[in-house]
Amino acid sequence: MLSVTDLRKTYSSGEEALTGVSLDVTGSETVAMIGPSGAGKSTFIRCVNRLTEPSEGSVVLDGVEITDLSGESLREARRDIGMIFQEYNLVERLTVMENVLSGRLGYTSTWNAFRRNFADEDIERAYEVLDRVGLGGHENNRADELSGGQRQRVGIARAILQRPKILLVDEPTSSLDPETSRAVMDLLTEIAAEDDIPLLINIHEVDLAEKYANRIAGLREGSLVFEGTPAELDETAKGQIYRGEEIPAGAGPAGKVESDEPPETPSQASEIRRG
Amino acid sequence: MTEEYASWERRTPRQRLGRYVLVLITLVVAAASWRVLDVNYNYIESAPTEFMDLVTRMYPPDTSYTGDIIGPLIETVHIAVLGTALAVVLSIPVALLGASNTTPNKLGFALGKFIISFTRSVNVIIWALLFVIIFGSGVLAGVLAIAVRSIGFCSKLIAEAIEEIDPGQVEAMKATGANPIEVAIYGIAPQIKPAFIGVSTYRWDINVRSSTIIGFVGAGGVGVELNTAINFFQWQRVLTILLAILAIVIISEVVSASLRRKVR
Amino acid sequence: MATTEPERREWRRPTAFYNHYVKWAVYLAIVGFLLWSAWSMRISFDRMVEGWDAAAGLVTSMVPPEVTPFKRDLLVEGMVESMAMAVVATIVGVFISIPVAFMAAENIAPRPVYWLGRGLITVSRAFHELIVAIVAVKAVGIGALAGVIALSYKTVGFWSKLLAEEIEDIDTGQKEAIEATGANRTQTLLFGVVPQVLPRAIGLTIYRWDINIRHSTIVGIVGAGGIGSTLLNAFDKYDYDFFLTIVLAIVAVVVLGELVSTYIRSRIQ
Numbered sequence: 001m002l003s004v005t006d007l008r009k010t011y012s013s014g015e016e017a018l019t020g021v022s023l024d025v026t027g028s029e030t031v032a033m034i035g036p037s038g039a040g041k042s043t044f045i046r047c048v049n050r051l052t053e054p055s056e057g058s059v060v061l062d063g064v065e066i067t068d069l070s071g072e073s074l075r076e077a078r079r080d081i082g083m084i085f086q087e088y089n090l091v092e093r094l095t096v097m098e099n100v101l102s103g104r105l106g107y108t109s110t111w112n113a114f115r116r117n118f119a120d121e122d123i124e125r126a127y128e129v130l131d132r133v134g135l136g137g138h139e140n141n142r143a144d145e146l147s148g149g150q151r152q153r154v155g156i157a158r159a160i161l162q163r164p165k166i167l168l169v170d171e172p173t174s175s176l177d178p179e180t181s182r183a184v185m186d187l188l189t190e191i192a193a194e195d196d197i198p199l200l201i202n203i204h205e206v207d208l209a210e211k212y213a214n215r216i217a218g219l220r221e222g223s224l225v226f227e228g229t230p231a232e233l234d235e236t237a238k239g240q241i242y243r244g245e246e247i248p249a250g251a252g253p254a255g256k257v258e259s260d261e262p263p264e265t266p267s268q269a270s271e272i273r274r275g
Numbered sequence: 276m277t278e279e280y281a282s283w284e285r286r287t288p289r290q291r292l293g294r295y296v297l298v299l300i301t302l303v304v305a306a307a308s309w310r311v312l313d314v315n316y317n318y319i320e321s322a323p324t325e326f327m328d329l330v331t332r333m334y335p336p337d338t339s340y341t342g343d344i345i346g347p348l349i350e351t352v353h354i355a356v357l358g359t360a361l362a363v364v365l366s367i368p369v370a371l372l373g374a375s376n377t378t379p380n381k382l383g384f385a386l387g388k389f390i391i392s393f394t395r396s397v398n399v400i401i402w403a404l405l406f407v408i409i410f411g412s413g414v415l416a417g418v419l420a421i422a423v424r425s426i427g428f429c430s431k432l433i434a435e436a437i438e439e440i441d442p443g444q445v446e447a448m449k450a451t452g453a454n455p456i457e458v459a460i461y462g463i464a465p466q467i468k469p470a471f472i473g474v475s476t477y478r479w480d481i482n483v484r485s486s487t488i489i490g491f492v493g494a495g496g497v498g499v500e501l502n503t504a505i506n507f508f509q510w511q512r513v514l515t516i517l518l519a520i521l522a523i524v525i526i527s528e529v530v531s532a533s534l535r536r537k538v539r
Numbered sequence: 540m541a542t543t544e545p546e547r548r549e550w551r552r553p554t555a556f557y558n559h560y561v562k563w564a565v566y567l568a569i570v571g572f573l574l575w576s577a578w579s580m581r582i583s584f585d586r587m588v589e590g591w592d593a594a595a596g597l598v599t600s601m602v603p604p605e606v607t608p609f610k611r612d613l614l615v616e617g618m619v620e621s622m623a624m625a626v627v628a629t630i631v632g633v634f635i636s637i638p639v640a641f642m643a644a645e646n647i648a649p650r651p652v653y654w655l656g657r658g659l660i661t662v663s664r665a666f667h668e669l670i671v672a673i674v675a676v677k678a679v680g681i682g683a684l685a686g687v688i689a690l691s692y693k694t695v696g697f698w699s700k701l702l703a704e705e706i707e708d709i710d711t712g713q714k715e716a717i718e719a720t721g722a723n724r725t726q727t728l729l730f731g732v733v734p735q736v737l738p739r740a741i742g743l744t745i746y747r748w749d750i751n752i753r754h755s756t757i758v759g760i761v762g763a764g765g766i767g768s769t770l771l772n773a774f775d776k777y778d779y780d781f782f783l784t785i786v787l788a789i790v791a792v793v794v795l796g797e798l799v800s801t802y803i804r805s806r807i808q
Contacts, residue, residue: 049450051446051449051450075452075453075454076452077452078449078450078451078452079451079452080452081450083447083450085443085446085447087443089441089443089444089446089447090444090447091444091447091448091461091462091465091466092441092444092465092466093465093466093468093469094461094465095552095553097550097552098461098552101550102447102448102451102453102461103451104451105448105451105452105453105454105457105461106451106452106453108457110454110456110457110460113453113457113460113461114460116551116552118550120549123548123549123550124548126550127548127550139550140553155447158447158451162451162452304626305626305627305630307623308622308623308624308626308627309623309627311619311620311623312620312623312624312627312683312684312687312764313683314682314683314684314687315682315684318679318680318682318684319679319684321679322678322679322684322688325678325679326678329674329677329678349579350579350580353575353576353579353580354580356572356573356576357573357576357577357580360573392794393790396789396790396793396794396797397786397789397790398753398754398756398757398789400669400757400760401757401770401786401789404760404770404771404774404782405786408597408774408779408782409590409593409594409597410590410593410594411590413580414580415580415590418580484667485667487667487670488667488669488670491669491673491760491761492760492774495580501670501673502673505673505674505677513674517666517670520665520666520670521665521666524665524666525665537555
């Protein structure tokens with residue numbers, strides 16, 4: 001399980017991205033982190049595998065304090081953390097297969113990696129995973145030949161080839177259209193359930209969070225302002241996350257929710273309003 | 276509307292004055308330069324006749340000489356290939372030093388930039404002189420001259436390509452737990468490969484031209500033959516060599532252009 | 540690929556060549572060619588080792604660079620001549636280039652004229668400046684005039700080619716608008732084409748001046764005037780410390796020229 005305690009991050013510009021956030025992700029649950037842009041969602045997720053260096057606080061994955069690691073031990077810890085990126089971050093000029101197999105780099109010697117000589121079982125699994133994400137037969141396409149949705153599937157395949165103990169997912173759908181977004185979210189939660197891996201997802205579409213998550217965490221200006229089940233995420237909570245409203249005791253429904261970030265499509269917008 | 280026509284001028288008086296001053300300065304510099312050169316006007320007068328004379332003495336090319344220059348021509352290409360290969364290998368570390376996102380520290384960055392600008396500022400023929408002093412005349416001096424001169428050019432362009440890579444792809448490789456060398460092989464190398472191949476073939480093309488002249492100072496290649504032929508006033512041979520150089524330059528340009536098209 | 544196979548599937552990285560055998564054949568050919576190159580040069584390691592010893596000796600004899608008043612005068616004289624050659628050659632070259640550039644622009648020149656313009660550019664670009672210089676020296680004698688001729692000749696190919704490309708990229712709408720007013724061919728060029736390419740023409744002139752400075756420092760090696768002759772003299776007389784002084788002076792001038800040219804060009808654009 002992942003246990004983050006009092007995580008703080010101050011950038012060298014002086015900007016305080018996180019001001020003490022604690023969050024646990026256990027079992028095979030899906031935790032969605034929502035909040036306006038600039039709330040620190042990405043910083044939080046990137047601090048977990050230390051692509052961004054946290055300033056203070058602790059990140060413990062299965063009993064290992066990740067903030068204490070460096071060099072070889074940090075790389076070993078990263079092998080257990082799969083990450084899926086907003087802009088896919090595929091190596092565009094390599095084939096789909098090379099991209100998927102790059103998930104095994106942490107287990108492959110440099111010389112074999114250079115020769116693209118991966119273990120037979122890795123290759124076998126890569127084929128299986130590609131079939132699973134619906135990209136069978138595309139293994140020799142170059143990544144830049146694929147559509148956005150297909151690229152994100154390659155990104156997912158790369159992450160699960162690591163056999164991670166947890167999947168970090170940073171805005172998986174913000175570069176995709178609503179239809180593809182749903183398909184990608186279906187795939188992610190399905191795989192997490194089958195492989196029994198917890199998911200920590202940053203997402204700004206509230207409707208997707210409500211649909212797919214077991215638990216929702218709301219971040220505003222670097223601190224956690226909401227934590228609960230999707231059912232508990234009512235209009236008051238949304239108002240608090242997106243508009244910084246104080247919770248007046250016994251307040252009624254806040255009415256229409258206008259997120260700081262305008263929803264991408266009219267259909268999503270209307271769903272949020274209905275929600 | 277008034278009855279007088281409004282006058283119109285393109286520039287304000289101040290702008291016009293500035294322009295006149297600039298033109299004046301240019302003219303003065305040009306005139307002064309001409310004076311410095313101290314050209315003998317008789318030479319200019321006789322230049323067209325001299326050129327025509329040269330042309331008639333050159334034509335027809337000495338075709339019987341063709342066989343003798345094949346060897347030097349191949350040597351020229353070899354110098355260009357080896358020099359470029361050496362330069363490309365050496366320019367990888369220099370480019371990594373000279374790119375702001377891969378350089379280890381400020382000192383390394385300064386060193387990289389210094390190597391890039393220094394090797395580029397000294398012409399290949401001067402490098403050839405320098406290496407002839409050190410290693411004596413011969414192809415070795417030529418290869419080294421070509422290589423050193425090319426390091427700055429190749430490193431500069433490769434460093435620019437490195438600075439333009441997408442950091443996301445590098446991050447993704449780091450996130451899988453890959454070691455730094457693997458990150459470079461998978462995250463950086465594929466992104467700069469087209470620039471790398473483009474720069475090396477382009478430089479090879481330039482180096483074929485350069486290696487035709489380093490022979491003037493004894494650094495090998497067809498330039499040695501050309502120099503000899505000119506010194507002995509064998510003008511028909513000179514034309515043969517010039518035509519051969521022309522052919523080889525055109526071939527290398529076509530080869531390098533088609534290679535660069537192939538790599539996307 | 541091998542999706543029909545029941546057991547372990549294999550994967551090999553697809554190659555840019557036809558198959559993996561061709562790939563290895565190509566690699567082998569490249570390595571073989573390099574080895575042949577190295578072998579045909581008769582480069583021996585003894586020579587290299589010997590060379591390094593000699594190099595160490597030479598470097599000590601080169602340092603410190605020598606600056607006696609007499610040699611300083613020689614240096615300044617050669618350098619001034621080089622700079623003057625660069626200025627004159629740039630002006631002469633650009634004057635010749637202007638008509639050639641318009642001739643070689645596909646969108647404004649008639650077919651036969653276009654091919655003539657292209658041909659002139661190719662002939663100018665084909666030979667290295669030193670080859671042009673050596674021929675010019677034989678034609679007009681040793682001295683700066685040969686250098687000016689060589690540099691002007693090279694300027695034509697460079698300047699016309701790039702300006703012709705610029706002319707081909709102009710906005711035809713502006714040209715057509717001028718034509719539509721009933722302007723004749725020359726007027727159309729002056730009002731519809733020239734204003735669009737003028738900044739580029741000035742930028743190219745400055746850029747070429749910068750390149751001509753570089754070249755004017757070396758054409759003297761074949762007798763075409765400038766600091767290059769001084770350099771070759773020092774080389775022939777084994778006067779290596781003065782040689783190094785000249786090389787450093789050339790580097791300084793070249794870097795300075797590049798800085799000035801970059802600055803002016805950034806101001807124009």
